[in-house]
Amino acid sequence: MCRIIFLASIIHRVVKTMTKVAICYGSRYGTTTEIVHEMVKAAEEADASVEVFELKKKQPDSVDNYDLILIGSGIQAGQWTKEPLKFMVSNLESLSNRKVALFVVCGDAGNPELCDSAQRDYLDAIAAKYPGISPVSTGFFGGMFDFKRYNFAVRTLVKSIVKKRTPKGEEVPEIIDYRDWDKIKEWTKNVVQL
Numbered sequence: 001m002c003r004i005i006f007l008a009s010i011i012h013r014v015v016k017t018m019t020k021v022a023i024c025y026g027s028r029y030g031t032t033t034e035i036v037h038e039m040v041k042a043a044e045e046a047d048a049s050v051e052v053f054e055l056k057k058k059q060p061d062s063v064d065n066y067d068l069i070l071i072g073s074g075i076q077a078g079q080w081t082k083e084p085l086k087f088m089v090s091n092l093e094s095l096s097n098r099k100v101a102l103f104v105v106c107g108d109a110g111n112p113e114l115c116d117s118a119q120r121d122y123l124d125a126i127a128a129k130y131p132g133i134s135p136v137s138t139g140f141f142g143g144m145f146d147f148k149r150y151n152f153a154v155r156t157l158v159k160s161i162v163k164k165r166t167p168k169g170e171e172v173p174e175i176i177d178y179r180d181w182d183k184i185k186e187w188t189k190n191v192v193q194l
């Protein structure tokens with residue numbers, strides 16, 4: 001009996017001191033969701049407990065229940081998806097009292113010439129737009145172009161943009177994958193330990 005009580009108290013202490021993380025994000029074509037799955041594994045390996053909220057499907061009851069809130073989005077036409085932006089507006093006061101980190105998943109991260117401006121436009125500008133949210137870190141990740149996932153109009157448009165950046169004579173591949181899993185894991189492990 002004593003042993004059970006002792007074990008229960010240890011488990012209680014471990015659970016109590018675990019960093020509680022919420023990952024709140026928006027994705028249009030699923031790449032950010034796949035990246036978030038990897039973030040969950042990395043955060044758990046760093047002894048955090050994680051809840052995931054794809055914001056168009058569900059929202060956390062209260063951000064006050066978490067030590068750290070990761071807020072992110074895939075980028076479309078230079079913009080975040082609308083749900084995480086709305087989420088920040090609706091929870092601005094609570095988020096200003098909590099540890100927050102922002103991340104984006106985008107195509108520009110795959111092109112070294114575009115990385116600086118993309119970091120500025122997709123992350124620094126978003127942080128500046130919501131005073132009160134002072135991110136402890138920003139994660140800037142390459143995403144993926146998977147032309148099968150798009151409808152005809154989007155496929156045609158995006159292919160023509162990508163084609164302009166493809167060396168002459170080369171075909172645009174059906175999948176262009178810029179995801180750097182080591183970078184994603186490393187950022188997540190670091191941020192949950194901040």
Ligand SMILES: Cc1cc2nc3c(=O)[nH]c(=O)nc-3n(C[C@H](O)[C@H](O)[C@H](O)COP(=O)(O)O)c2cc1C
Binds near residue numbers: 028030031077
């Ligand atoms: C219609 C469309 C527009 C896009 N516009 C941009 C853009 O303006 N800048 C950028 O860096 N990446 C852009 N991308 C690339 C996406 O950010 C990338 O595919 C990312 O993985 C999307 O994440 P998601 O699958 O979670 O929506 C675009 C992709 C699509 C399909």
